[in-house]
Amino acid sequence: MKRFLKIAALAGAVLVAAGPSGQAAGEARHARDGGFGFANLFGSFDRASAQRGLQVYKEVCSTCHSMNLLSYRNLTEIGLSETQVQGIAATFEVTDGPNDEGAMFQRPARLSDRFRRPHPNDAAARAANNGALPPDLSVMIKARHDGANYVYSLLTGYGQEPPPGMTIGDGMNYNPYYPGGQIAMGQVLNDDQIEYTDGTTASADQMARDVTTFLAWAAEPELEARRRMGIRVLIFLGIAGVLTYLVKKKIWADLKPA
Amino acid sequence: MAMGLHNSDVKNPVLRWVDQRLPVITMMQKEYGTFPTPRNFNYFWNFGALAMINLVVMIATGIFLAMHYQPNTVMAFDSVERIMRDVNFGWLIRYIHMNGASMFFIVIYTHIWRGMYYGSYKAPRELLWMLGVTIFLLLMATAFMGYVLPWGQMSLWGAVVITNLFSAFPVVGDFIVTLLWGGFSVDNPTLNRFFALHYLMPFMIVGVVFLHIAALHITGSNNPLGVEPKGPQDTIPFHPYYTIKDTVGIVVYLMVFAVLVFFMPNYLGHPDNYIPANPLSTPAHIVPEWYFLPYYAILRAVPNKLGGVILMFASIMLWFALPWLDTSKVRSMKFRPVARFLFLLWCVSFATLMYCGGKPAEEPYVLISRLATVYYFAWFLVLLPLLGRLERPLPLPESISRAVLGIRALGAGPMPAGAAAKPMEKA
Ligand code: HEM
Numbered sequence: 001m002k003r004f005l006k007i008a009a010l011a012g013a014v015l016v017a018a019g020p021s022g023q024a025a026g027e028a029r030h031a032r033d034g035g036f037g038f039a040n041l042f043g044s045f046d047r048a049s050a051q052r053g054l055q056v057y058k059e060v061c062s063t064c065h066s067m068n069l070l071s072y073r074n075l076t077e078i079g080l081s082e083t084q085v086q087g088i089a090a091t092f093e094v095t096d097g098p099n100d101e102g103a104m105f106q107r108p109a110r111l112s113d114r115f116r117r118p119h120p121n122d123a124a125a126r127a128a129n130n131g132a133l134p135p136d137l138s139v140m141i142k143a144r145h146d147g148a149n150y151v152y153s154l155l156t157g158y159g160q161e162p163p164p165g166m167t168i169g170d171g172m173n174y175n176p177y178y179p180g181g182q183i184a185m186g187q188v189l190n191d192d193q194i195e196y197t198d199g200t201t202a203s204a205d206q207m208a209r210d211v212t213t214f215l216a217w218a219a220e221p222e223l224e225a226r227r228r229m230g231i232r233v234l235i236f237l238g239i240a241g242v243l244t245y246l247v248k249k250k251i252w253a254d255l256k257p258a
Numbered sequence: 259m260a261m262g263l264h265n266s267d268v269k270n271p272v273l274r275w276v277d278q279r280l281p282v283i284t285m286m287q288k289e290y291g292t293f294p295t296p297r298n299f300n301y302f303w304n305f306g307a308l309a310m311i312n313l314v315v316m317i318a319t320g321i322f323l324a325m326h327y328q329p330n331t332v333m334a335f336d337s338v339e340r341i342m343r344d345v346n347f348g349w350l351i352r353y354i355h356m357n358g359a360s361m362f363f364i365v366i367y368t369h370i371w372r373g374m375y376y377g378s379y380k381a382p383r384e385l386l387w388m389l390g391v392t393i394f395l396l397l398m399a400t401a402f403m404g405y406v407l408p409w410g411q412m413s414l415w416g417a418v419v420i421t422n423l424f425s426a427f428p429v430v431g432d433f434i435v436t437l438l439w440g441g442f443s444v445d446n447p448t449l450n451r452f453f454a455l456h457y458l459m460p461f462m463i464v465g466v467v468f469l470h471i472a473a474l475h476i477t478g479s480n481n482p483l484g485v486e487p488k489g490p491q492d493t494i495p496f497h498p499y500y501t502i503k504d505t506v507g508i509v510v511y512l513m514v515f516a517v518l519v520f521f522m523p524n525y526l527g528h529p530d531n532y533i534p535a536n537p538l539s540t541p542a543h544i545v546p547e548w549y550f551l552p553y554y555a556i557l558r559a560v561p562n563k564l565g566g567v568i569l570m571f572a573s574i575m576l577w578f579a580l581p582w583l584d585t586s587k588v589r590s591m592k593f594r595p596v597a598r599f600l601f602l603l604w605c606v607s608f609a610t611l612m613y614c615g616g617k618p619a620e621e622p623y624v625l626i627s628r629l630a631t632v633y634y635f636a637w638f639l640v641l642l643p644l645l646g647r648l649e650r651p652l653p654l655p656e657s658i659s660r661a662v663l664g665i666r667a668l669g670a671g672p673m674p675a676g677a678a679a680k681p682m683e684k685a
Pocket of ligand 1 (some may be wrong): 313316317318319320321322323324329338345355356359362397400401402403404405406407456457458459461463564584
């Protein structure tokens with residue numbers, strides 16, 4: 001058993017040594033801890049916050065950022081009813097076709113449609129954004145180190161004085177959390193910019209928190225099911241481990257010298 | 259018994275009929291039932307069985323991934339995310355496969371370390387050892403190509419860096435690179451051939467594993483003492499003793515695996531691989547997967563490109579020569595105090611290289627990598643050959659049973675012959 005623990009410790013040490021070394025050295029400021037519930041080992045997504053975050057995405061971010069991996073039907077997973085989601089989808093016009101005459105046509109989006117993209121292609125997106133490409137946000141939280149805290153910090157990190165000696169480029173904005181400190185996206189969240197349907201005060205911090213929760217769900221919609229299954233699997237393996245260890249001791253008992 | 263039929267002990271008439279014509283049941287009974295195995299294995303001897311299970315897990319999950327994956331640069335990234343979102347339990351299959359690669363290397367590194375520490379590569383197990391190193395090389399190639407498939411930023415740029423290494427070779431270099439790429443850059447043809455090879459190579463591994471096991475069953479297993487079994491009192495039948503001990507190890511292994519898959523599936527990966535591949539934008543730091551970091555550090559420790567590439571390949575190729583570089587007759591480091599210390603120092607140099615490989619190529623990491631590289635090679639090429647001549651090993655135990663059962667028995671006089679033989683009757 002002692003050797004056993006040694007092996008486990010060894011495996012653990014390898015994991016610890018291997019993990020963080022994969023991360024690049026950051027020139028940016030360390031992200032602020034947003035205190036997100038889903039970041040805890042057994043945490044889940046705050047549904048109300050995710051729904052508000054959807055509203056922020058819809059009313060603010062979606063003018064520039066696509067979320068190509070999501071379909072409207074997925075939104076039932078953050079606690080919206082199918083009718084509600086149908087209503088949301090119907091506010092977007094998507095291109096369909098070709099019809100019987102061979103022409104493309106516009107129609108309101110359905111549950112099965114992917115989120116409508118703000119720009120027909122990357123070139124159009126760049127043209128509308130001063131040459132910078134607003135990245136797709138579907139897996140953004142997985143695509144950055146400490147993703148949720150990073151996006152939350154980024155969105156609330158504007159309006160600070162750049163360090164002396166730093167010249168901010170044309171059309172660029174200072175943000176200490178962005179690698180290099182200069183980002184093409186300006187400050188997009190301001191206090192009371194939108195009106196939350198559930199009456200929550202839409203402070204910039206609140207909106208950043210909510211949209212981050214929404215994006216975290218979008219990046220890992222399986223997170224809650226995954227953790228739930230994980231707990232069951234570990235309980236099962238724990239019991240199986242104790243049992244097999246006892247059986248092993250019993251079988252090996254007769255090998256001990258009398 | 260009719261002429262030409264195998265003389266089978268199987269009772270069940272149907273199985274007996276099969277066994278007489280194709281004695282697989284007799285073979286399994288002989289190789290995994292009564293197979294005489296040293297009685298003193300520690301838990302490091304679990305890792306061969308774990309590697310075998312890991313291989314099966316990779317093939318099983320890989321085949322299901324391949325049913326949904328699209329090996330095309332335009333669709334690959336999204337197809338992997340579709341697996342995660344729209345395929346039933348797709349996230350589970352993909353995270354098992356992804357973390358299974360890391361588990362595979364944890365298991366294989368431990369398995370190789372076990373072989374080095376207990377001298378399992380020495381005569382008569384040289385070929386067994388070399389087949390193992392071959393498996394490791396195939397595994398590295400498989401994992402490298404697999405990592406390219408999701409076509410994220412690290413997939414693409416990792417492939418660019420690694421394939422470009424081959425261009426350092428004079429004359430044939432550019433030819434090899436073009437062959438790997440299937441064109442003039444890492445692009446759709448590269449992804450296509452990597453997918454084909456990624457599907458093929460695990461089955462080549464299965465073949466070499468078969469040879470590896472066949473060779474093992476000729477020489478028998480080594481053990482923590484490194485002393486060959488001298489008679490039946492030194493061995494026990496594989497079943498039930500080691501089948502149950504392996505099962506304990508498997509459960510623990512599955513628990514570590516489950517923690518990774520269910521609670522930290524992306525911990526060992528790089529976040530940049532969730533950014534779709536973009537040939538026009540080079541990531542700030544290109545970092546390979548953690549299991550390649552030591553070799554990457556060696557590569558970058560050498561100022562000359564060709565020299566770096568050669569040292570990098572040599573760092574593993576040397577393992578093939580290990581049975582001949584180590585001139586000591588004593589297998590287990592338990593009885594080689596000086597070699598043991600210097601070997602553990604070698605392990606530190608390996609870990610140091612792993613650490614430096616993940617850091618940017620700047621000081622002090624480059625200097626540290628260089629020192630660790632020097633020691634890495636000095637261990638194989640200088641220390642190990644010399645130690646066999648200079649070192650005085652501790653006295654070896656007379657036999658396994660003496661060492662394992664002896665401490666108490668020695669004090670009480672000679673061991674009763676029946677004590678060790680008894681369990682054999684059970685088998
Ligand atoms: C020796 C066994 C194997 C190893 C070490 C291995 C390793 C890997 C790795 C590291 C990845 C990248 C995971 C990621 O970051 O997403 C991957 C992906 C993949 N592998 Fe394997 N693999 C093995 C066997 C197989 C087999 C036998 C198949 C097919 C029959 C397969 C099919 C795939 C597919 C389709 C992907 C792309 C999907 C994805 O990236 O998740 N693999 N493999």
